[in-house]
Amino acid sequence: MTAVEERTAGDRSGARTPLLRARNLVQEFPVQAAGGVKGGVVHAVSDVSFDIYRGETLGVVGETGSGKSTLARSVIQLPRPKSGVVEFQGTDLMKAGRKELKESRRQMQMVYQDPFGSLNPRWRVSELVEEPLVGHGQGNASSRKRRVEELLDLVGLDPSQYAKRRPFELSGGQCQRVAIARAVALEPALIVADEAVSSLDVLIQAQVLNLFEKLRRELNLSYLFIAHDLAMVKQVSDRVAVMYLGQLAEIGPAEGMYRQPLHPYTSALLDSIPRVDPVTGAAHRPVALPGEPPSPIDPPSGCRFRTRCPRAQLKCAEEAPQLVERLPGHQVACHFPLDVVEADLPPKPAGATLAPPPVPAQPTAPAQPAPQQTL
Amino acid sequence: MSSKRTAAFPAEDATVSEGVIVPETAGRHRPATAASPGEPLLVVEDLRVQFTRGGRKINAVNGLSYELAPGSMLAIIGESGSGKSVSSRALMGLLPPTAKISGSVRFDGRDLLGLSEREMQSLRGGDIAMVFQDPARSLNPTMKIGAQITEAVRLHSDLDKKGAQARAVELLKLVRLPAAERRFHEYPHQLSGGMRQRVMIAIALAGEPRLLIADEATTALDVTTQAQIMELLVELQQRLGMAVIMISHDLGLAASYAQDVVVMYAGRAVEYAPTKVLFANVRMPYTHALLGAIPALDREPHSLFEVTPGQPPDLSALPKGCPFRPRCSNATDQCLEMPPFTEHDPEHWFACWHPVGSGTGKHTANGEQR
Numbered sequence: 001m002t003a004v005e006e007r008t009a010g011d012r013s014g015a016r017t018p019l020l021r022a023r024n025l026v027q028e029f030p031v032q033a034a035g036g037v038k039g040g041v042v043h044a045v046s047d048v049s050f051d052i053y054r055g056e057t058l059g060v061v062g063e064t065g066s067g068k069s070t071l072a073r074s075v076i077q078l079p080r081p082k083s084g085v086v087e088f089q090g091t092d093l094m095k096a097g098r099k100e101l102k103e104s105r106r107q108m109q110m111v112y113q114d115p116f117g118s119l120n121p122r123w124r125v126s127e128l129v130e131e132p133l134v135g136h137g138q139g140n141a142s143s144r145k146r147r148v149e150e151l152l153d154l155v156g157l158d159p160s161q162y163a164k165r166r167p168f169e170l171s172g173g174q175c176q177r178v179a180i181a182r183a184v185a186l187e188p189a190l191i192v193a194d195e196a197v198s199s200l201d202v203l204i205q206a207q208v209l210n211l212f213e214k215l216r217r218e219l220n221l222s223y224l225f226i227a228h229d230l231a232m233v234k235q236v237s238d239r240v241a242v243m244y245l246g247q248l249a250e251i252g253p254a255e256g257m258y259r260q261p262l263h264p265y266t267s268a269l270l271d272s273i274p275r276v277d278p279v280t281g282a283a284h285r286p287v288a289l290p291g292e293p294p295s296p297i298d299p300p301s302g303c304r305f306r307t308r309c310p311r312a313q314l315k316c317a318e319e320a321p322q323l324v325e326r327l328p329g330h331q332v333a334c335h336f337p338l339d340v341v342e343a344d345l346p347p348k349p350a351g352a353t354l355a356p357p358p359v360p361a362q363p364t365a366p367a368q369p370a371p372q373q374t375l
Numbered sequence: 376m377s378s379k380r381t382a383a384f385p386a387e388d389a390t391v392s393e394g395v396i397v398p399e400t401a402g403r404h405r406p407a408t409a410a411s412p413g414e415p416l417l418v419v420e421d422l423r424v425q426f427t428r429g430g431r432k433i434n435a436v437n438g439l440s441y442e443l444a445p446g447s448m449l450a451i452i453g454e455s456g457s458g459k460s461v462s463s464r465a466l467m468g469l470l471p472p473t474a475k476i477s478g479s480v481r482f483d484g485r486d487l488l489g490l491s492e493r494e495m496q497s498l499r500g501g502d503i504a505m506v507f508q509d510p511a512r513s514l515n516p517t518m519k520i521g522a523q524i525t526e527a528v529r530l531h532s533d534l535d536k537k538g539a540q541a542r543a544v545e546l547l548k549l550v551r552l553p554a555a556e557r558r559f560h561e562y563p564h565q566l567s568g569g570m571r572q573r574v575m576i577a578i579a580l581a582g583e584p585r586l587l588i589a590d591e592a593t594t595a596l597d598v599t600t601q602a603q604i605m606e607l608l609v610e611l612q613q614r615l616g617m618a619v620i621m622i623s624h625d626l627g628l629a630a631s632y633a634q635d636v637v638v639m640y641a642g643r644a645v646e647y648a649p650t651k652v653l654f655a656n657v658r659m660p661y662t663h664a665l666l667g668a669i670p671a672l673d674r675e676p677h678s679l680f681e682v683t684p685g686q687p688p689d690l691s692a693l694p695k696g697c698p699f700r701p702r703c704s705n706a707t708d709q710c711l712e713m714p715p716f717t718e719h720d721p722e723h724w725f726a727c728w729h730p731v732g733s734g735t736g737k738h739t740a741n742g743e744q745r
Contacts, residue, residue, distance in 0.1 A: 057677075063597040064568070171686055201454040201687075202624065206668035206680035213679055228597065232670035235678060254676045272602040275672065276630035281654030283630035288602035292567050 017090065018051035019189055019222050020075065020108075025049070025084035027067075027074050031297065040297040044070040045081070046246040049323075052190065057216065057223040059237030059254065061230050061269070063293055067246040068226045072192045075224065076108060077101060089189065106136055109183035113195035115175030119167045125152070125178055126163040132185045151181040154218075155211060173204035177211065184215060192224045197232070209236060230269055234258050239329070242266045245293055245304040248323060252330030262332035262339055265305045303335065311336045414484075416618050417443040417466075417586060422478035424458070424465050424642075431691040435461040437642035438478075440716070441635075445585065448612055448619040450629030450650075452665075453639035456687055459622045462639075463588050467505055468495040482586070501531050504579035508591035510571035514563040520547075520574050521559035524581060531582035546577040550607060569600035576607065580615075587612075590622045605632055626665055630654050638662045641688050641698035644716055647724040658723065658730035661699045697727070705729040 025048045033039030045067045052058045060068045074081040077093050086093040088104050096104060109132075112118045119128055129148045133139060139147065149159040155177040167175055176196065183191055193212070197205045213236065215221055227233050233240055234254050241251040242263060250263040261267040268289040275284045291308040294300055300307050306316040315335050323331040326339060424436040436458040443449050453459040464470050466480045466487055480487040482503065490498070499505075507513050515523055524543035528534060534542060540559075547555035550573040563571055572592060579587055589608065593601040609632060612619050621633055629636050629650065636653050638646040638661065646659035657663050667681035685702040688694055694701055696711040703710070709728045716726040729735045 063599060173686065202626075202665055202668045203454065203683045204686065207682055207684075209670075210679050210682055213677060216677070229670060230598070231672045231674075234672060235670045235674045235676060235680075237676055258672055269598060270672070272598045273672070274602070274605070274625065274627040274631040275669075276627045276654055276666070277671075281630070281651075281657065283627070283650070283654065285631045286598075286602035286605070288606050289599045290603070292569060292600070 016053070018087075019054045019056075019089060020052040020224075021085070021087040022051070022075060023049045023085040023087075025071065025074050025081050025086070027070050027081045038295070038297055042296050043246050043299055044296060045074060046299075048084075048243075048246075048248050050241055050248070050251060052222050052224060054189065054222055055216070055220050056239070057225055057237045059233035059240040060224065060226045060243060061228065061233050061240060062243035063228065065245070065293060065296060066243040067296070068243050069194050070246075071243070072110070072194050072224060072226055076105060076110060076192060102136075106186045107188050108190040108192060109186065109188045111176070111179050111183050111191060111193045111196040113198050115172050115179055115199070116167055118179055119175055121167050123166065124163065125157070125165050125167075125170070126159075128167075128178055129181045129185060132182055136186055138186070147185070151185055154184070154215070155181045156207075157181070171204070172200050173208060176200065176208050180208075180211065180215070184219065184221075187219070188221070190222045190224065192226070194226045195228070196225075198227065198229070212236065230258075230273055231275065242269070245296055245299055247304060248331075248333060249305065250330075250332045250334075251323070252327065252332075256327065256330055260327075260339065262326055262330065262337040263305075263334050264309050264311050264336075264338060267338055268308075303333070414445075415442040416445040416483060417620075418479075418481045419462075419466065420479045420481075422462055422465060422480060423476070424461050424470065425475040427473065427475075433690045434693060435642055435690060436465065437693070438716070439637075439639070439642070439644050441637050441644065441647060443586070443618050443620065443635075446612065446616045446618055447635065448609070448621060448633045449635045449637065450621045450623060450633035451637045451639060452623060452626055452629050454624060454687055456641075456690060457639040458642035459639050460590055461642075463505070463590060463620060463622055467499055467503060467588065468492070469499075469505075500527065500579075500584075501582040502584055503586045503588065504582055504584035505588040505590060506572070506575050506579050506592045508594050510568060510575045510595075511563065513575055514571060516563055518562075519559070520561055520563065520566070524574070524578050527578045527581035543577075543581075546580055547574070549580065549611070550574070550577045552577070567600075568596055569603060572596065572600075572604055573607070576604075576611070580611070583615075584617060586618045586620065588620045588622070591624070592621075593628070594623070594625075601628075608632075626662075626669060638665070641693060642690065643698065643726065644724070645699070645726050647716075649722055652720075652723050656720075656723070656732070658719065658732065659725045659727050660703050660705050660729070660731055663731045664702075705731075705735075707735075 025045055027045040029042045029044060031039050031042055048071060050058065060071065062068045073079070075086055077086070080094065084094070089107060091100055091104055093101065093104055126148050129151050130144050133144045133147060138144065148163070152159040152162060157174060157177050162174070170178065197208050200208060209232070212223065216223065225233060225236055237254045239252060240254045240257055242249045242265065244265050249265045250257065250261065257266065258270065261270060271287040272289055274286050276282070289308060294304070294307055302318055303316040303321050306312040309316065313336065321333045321335045323333045325331045326337060420440050422436055422439040426433040426435060439458065439462050441449065451459045461470070465476050468487070468490070470476065476488060521540065521543055524546055525539045528539040528542045532539070544555055544559055547558060552558050552570060552573045558566065566574065593604050596604060605628070608619060611617060621629065623629060633650050636648065636650050637644050638659060640661050646653065646662050657666060664681070664683040668683065683702050688698050688701070696713050700706045700710040707729065714726045714728045716724060718724050
C-alpha cells in the first residue's frame with residue numbers, strides 16, 4: 001500500500017509520465033423536449049481531469065447520471081468528447097487518426113456490465129476469445145488456438161470444458177470471465193471496467209473481483225474501475241474519484257479519502273451505505289442524504305452539489321469551486337471542505353438547513369460576507 | 376431562465392412538503408395488534424414450490440418456514456435462484472397455476488394456500504401488498520400517477536372519485552413525494568427512479584395493508600435514494616403498525632433495518648434468527664461465506680476476497696444432502712445426509728452439521744481456506 005503511495009507521489013513530481021492523462025474533458029449531448037421532459041443540452045461530463053499511472057487502479061464512484069460511464073467512453077473515444085485532452089501512452093487520442101486509434105484501443109479494453117449483452121449469443125467461447133486476435137491480425141490459426149486456451153486458463157475456465165460452449169450455456173459469472181479473457185487477449189495496458197461485476201451475485205462477484213486482482217498482479221494492468229458500490233471501489237483501487245453531476249467532487253488515495261473524506265458529498269455517500277461488520281456483526285444504519293440529483297440539463301450555478309449540501313453557503317451558488325489539493329495527492333472541489341471544522345464556517349443564513357434558499361441574482365442582504373478560505 | 380432554474384431544485388420542493396404531514400386518514404389503518412397480542416401475523420410452514428419445465432422438475436422452494444409478528448420487519452436474504460422471490464409470490468397467489476405448491480401459509484389465522492382466486496384477490500393489495508424491484512415497469516406508462524393511485528384507492532374503499540383523489544394526494548404526501556399536488560398530474564417517465572418507487576409504495580398503501588412485501592424494492596436505486604426509501608419504509612412500518620417482508624440480496628441492508636433475518640440457499644432456509652443474534656454469531660457456513668464476499672470499507676485496497684468456489688446448484692438436479700455441500704469448506708461425508716433445520720441456540724435456527732465455530736468439519740478458524 002505504502003509502496004503505491006510512494007510511487008504515485010514520485011510520479012507526481014514528474015519522474016514518470018502517466019499511462020493515461022485526461023485534461024478538461026467535456027462531453028455534452030443535445031436532447032429534444034418531449035412529453036413534459038425538458039429539452040436542452042445534457043452536461044454529462046464537465047471539465048474533468050485525471051491521470052492513471054501504469055499498474056495503478058483508479059476507481060470512479062457516483063450516482064446514476066453522475067457521468068461516470070460517459071467519462072469511461074470519452075476516454076476510449078466512443079464517442080469522441082466535445083473538448084479536452086486524452087493522452088494515452090503519449091498519443092493524443094483526440095487528434096489521432098483511425099489507424100492510431102485502433103492501435104491505442106488495442107492497449108485499452110473495456111469490460112461492460114451486462115455479460116450476456118456483450119457477447120454474441122451464436123458464437124462459441126473459443127471464437128469469442130479469438131475474435132480480438134483475428135481483428136488485430138495476430139498469429140495464425142494454430143498459434144491463436146493455443147493463445148485462446150491460455151487465456152481461458154488464465155480467467156479460470158477449463159478450455160476442454162468451456163471452449164465449445166455458447167454464452168447461453170454459461171452462467172453470468174462465466175460470461176463475465178469470457179468477456180475478461182477477450183479484454184486481456186491483446187495484452188492491453190489499461191482495462192476500463194464499467195460496472196463489470198454489478199449484475200453478479202455476491203459470491204460470484206467476489207470470484208470475479210479476485211480475478212481482476214490476479215490479472216493486475218500478473219499482467220501489470222492498470223484499471224479505470226467504475227462502480228456505484230463505494231466499498232467495492234475502495235477494495236480494488238489505489239485512488240478514487242468521486243463524481244457528482246458530471247464533475248469531480250473529490251479525487252485522492254483510497255485509504256485516505258475513506259478515512260477522511262473532504263467533500264460533503266463523499267461523506268454523505270459513505271454514510272448512506274448499509275453495512276455490517278463481518279467480524280462483530282454490528283450494523284451501520286445508513287443516514288439518508290435528502291433530495292435527488294438535479295437535472296444535468298440545467299445544473300445548479302456554482303457548486304452543483306449545493307442544493308443538497310448541509311454546509312452550503314451563498315458563495316457556493318455564486319462561484320464554482322475548483323479542485324484544490326488539500327492533502328498530499330488528495331484534491332477536493334469544495335469551498336467549505338470537511339477538514340475545516342464547523343466552528344470556522346460562517347454562520348448559516350436562517351432556514352438554510354437542507355438546501356440554500358433560491359439565490360437571487362443580486363443577493364440583497366447576505367448574512368455574512370462570503371469568507372475567504374485560506375488553503 | 377430563473378423559472379427554469381427553480382424547476383431543477385427538487386430539494387427545495389422537498390422541504391416544502393417534507394414537514395411532518397400525517398394524513399387524517401392514516402389513523403384508519405388498523406392497529407398493529409389486529410391479531411391478538413403475541414400471535415404472529417404470518418406463519419409459513421414447510422412451504423414448497425415446484426415447477427415443471429420441459430419435463431424437468433425445478434424445485435424452487437424446498438421447505439421454508441418462518442414467522443412474522445405484526446408490525447415487525449423480516450428480511451429474506453439470498454442469491455438469484457435461492458427461492459426468495461418465488462416463496463413470497465407463492466403466498467401472494469401470484470404463481471402460475473402450473474406451479475405445485477405445498478405446505479401451509481397462515482395469515483391472521485387464515486390458510487392462504489386454500490383460498491379461492493376471488494378471496495385471494497380481495498386480500499392482494501388489501502391486507503397484503505407488494506412492491507417490486509423495477510418501478511418503471513410496475514407503473515402504467517400511459518396513465519398519470521394520480522389516476523393510478525386513485526384507481527387503487529377506489530378498488531379498496533367505497534370513496535367516490537373526489538374522495539379517492541384527495542386520499543391519493545394524501546398517500547403521495549405520506550410517502551414524501553416532493554410537490555405531491557403537481558406530481559399527481561404527471562406521467563411515470565417524468566419522475567426519477569426514487570420518486571417512482573415512492574409512487575409504487577403509495578399504491579401499495581392504498582389498501583391499508585397489514586403486510587407489505589418489498590421484493591428487492593431498493594436494488595435498482597442509488598445508495599442515497601435507497602437510504603431514503605428504507606427510511607420511509609421503516610417510518611411507515613412504525614407509524615402504521617404494518618409488517619414488512621424485505622426480500623434482498625444485501626446482508627448489510629438486512630442487518631441495518633430488519634428485526635429478523637432468514638437466509639435462503641437453493642430454496643431452503645439455512646439460517647434464521649433475530650438480526651442481532653444472527654450477525655453476532657453467524658453459524659451457517661453459507662452465511663459466513665456471504666459476509667466474507669461483501670466488499671467492506673475497512674479492507675485494504677487490493678486485498679483479496681474470501682472465495683467460495685463453484686456456483687449455486689441446478690434446482691432441477693439438487694445435490695444429495697446439504698445443497699451447499701459441494702461449495703462448503705466444512706463439508707464432510709456426514710453432509711450427504713440433509714441436515715435438519717432446527718433451533719440449535721435459543722431463537723437461532725440453522726441447518727448444518729458442522730456450523731461455524733463448532734470446531735468440526737474442515738473449517739479453519741480464520742476462514743482463509745480456499
